Amino acid sequence: MGKTQFHSVMASQVKAVYCLLAAVGLAVITILDWFENKLIFAAVAGSFSLLLVLYAGFLLLRRKKRSSPYPEWLLVGLLTLFTLFGMNQSAQVVHWVYFVPVYTYFLFPFRIANYITLFYSLILVIMVLNQFDSYIRLQMLFTYAACYAFSVMYALINERNNHGLTEIVNTDPLTQVYNEHQLSLDLNKEMTRADRQRSQLMLLAIATPVSWHKLKVEDYEQRLSYLGKKLRHSLRNYDSCYRLNTDDFIILMPHSGNDEAVQLQSVIQEVMKSTRYPELHDMQMHQEHYRPDDDTHSLIERVMETLHAE
Numbered sequence: 001m002g003k004t005q006f007h008s009v010m011a012s013q014v015k016a017v018y019c020l021l022a023a024v025g026l027a028v029i030t031i032l033d034w035f036e037n038k039l040i041f042a043a044v045a046g047s048f049s050l051l052l053v054l055y056a057g058f059l060l061l062r063r064k065k066r067s068s069p070y071p072e073w074l075l076v077g078l079l080t081l082f083t084l085f086g087m088n089q090s091a092q093v094v095h096w097v098y099f100v101p102v103y104t105y106f107l108f109p110f111r112i113a114n115y116i117t118l119f120y121s122l123i124l125v126i127m128v129l130n131q132f133d134s135y136i137r138l139q140m141l142f143t144y145a146a147c148y149a150f151s152v153m154y155a156l157i158n159e160r161n162n163h164g165l166t167e168i169v170n171t172d173p174l175t176q177v178y179n180e181h182q183l184s185l186d187l188n189k190e191m192t193r194a195d196r197q198r199s200q201l202m203l204l205a206i207a208t209p210v211s212w213h214k215l216k217v218e219d220y221e222q223r224l225s226y227l228g229k230k231l232r233h234s235l236r237n238y239d240s241c242y243r244l245n246t247d248d249f250i251i252l253m254p255h256s257g258n259d260e261a262v263q264l265q266s267v268i269q270e271v272m273k274s275t276r277y278p279e280l281h282d283m284q285m286h287q288e289h290y291r292p293d294d295d296t297h298s299l300i301e302r303v304m305e306t307l308h309a310e
Contacts, residue, residue, distance in 0.1 A: 016056040018106065023052035041093075044082060051075055072107040079103060080120055087127060097124060098143055101151040110159045121148065172243045174221055175228025183242040183250060187296045190254050194290055201290035202253040202261045203299065205307040206231065206268070209279040223277060230275060234268045248304065261287040 026049035033042035055071050079100055086093030100120060105113045121144075128140050170182040178186070187203075194201040208227065212220055224247060231241050231249055240252045253261060265285050272280040288303035 013060065015106075016059040019052045019056040019059070022103075023049045023056070026052065048075075048079070051078075076100075076104055076107060076116065080116075084120075084123060084127065087131065094140060097140070098147040101144075101148045102154075105151040105155040110155050113155060117148065117151070172228070174225050175243050176225075177228050177232060177241040177243050177249070180242060180244045183244070183252070183300070184296050186240060186242075186252060187299065190252060191290060191294065191296065191299075193254070195292065199255050200257040202256045202258070202287055203290070203303045204251040204253060204261050204264060204285060204287045205303045206249040206251070207284040207307055208247045208249070209277075209283070211279055226275070226277070227280065230271055230280075231268065234264070234271050236264070239264070244300075244304075246304070248307070250300070250303070258287065258289065 026045045030042050030046040030049060033039075033045060052075075055075065058071060079096070083093055083096045083100060086096070101117045104116050104120075107113075108116065124144070125141065128137055132140065170178060170185075172179045190201055193199070208224065212223055215223070228241070228243065228249070231251070235241055235251065236253075238254060242250045242252065244250060251264065253264065265287070268285070269283070272283055275281070284307065286303060286307040288299065288306065290299060294302075
């Protein structure tokens with residue numbers, strides 16, 4: 001198991017453990033509500049507890065990374081509907097409102113969770129101002145704001161840690177080639193070696209088909225993974241392939257000149273002609289050689305600007 005796969009498995013296991021802990025907490029709430037004869041709330045808490053257990057099992061047993069988080073949307077959707085509509089029926093549902101932002105930021109990436117919680121908070125504030133007296137309004141909004149602030153801080157810290165782990169892993173989990181951070185590290189080493197040994201160094205840039213950017217996320221990632229696999233199989237033993245943050249690719253070719261770069265382009269073109277995606281049959285590529293006055297940023301910028309200018 002590679003570092004990327006290991007990191008993905010560990011993240012899923014940690015998420016599953018937190019889901020099971022939340023399920024235990026909800027199970028306790030279910031028992032308490034049952035003994036207090038609050039059967040509806042006991043049923044709701046028990047249902048969410050069961051869903052969390054099933055979701056944790058799904059995280060542990062799944063074999064393939066999903067690009068569309070349907071279970072997460074279902075869980076958060078049910079929770080938001082229950083809290084918003086339930087407040088009209090009973091004031092006790094208010095306590096569930098504080099759980100929404102924490103749960104949303106836990107399940108979703110930071111950007112998506114922001115959209116969900118902001119939209120939910122807007123509706124919630126309007127409902128609270130219209131349905132409750134001034135004392136309860138202040139208490140509810142203050143408590144919700146505190147939970148919301150805690151959730152945002154947790155999400156920001158988690159996002160920062162994930163970004164650091166991604167750079168440590170250095171391998172793109174989707175295409176299984178190196179990421180842009182690793183390109184900067186490797187390119188700096190190869191430039192130093194080229195200067196010391198007075199050898200040649202080439203970069204070969206490959207543009208992702210423009211038409212792919214209009215596809216759905218699932219289809220786009222499937223094609224990107226396929227392209228990364230084909231590029232990996234086209235490399236020589238001492239070449240390295242990298243996926244940039246723009247989703248284009250760069251191949252680092254140490255001890256190589258124009259002839260070797262042209263030869264590698266021919267190999268890639270032959271490989272792509274046999275693929276099932278017609279847009280790969282005539283891929284846009286550009287080669288650029290290292291100059292003594294280059295740094296990593298200027299060399300990458302030059303090859304990418306020329307690639308997209310053609």
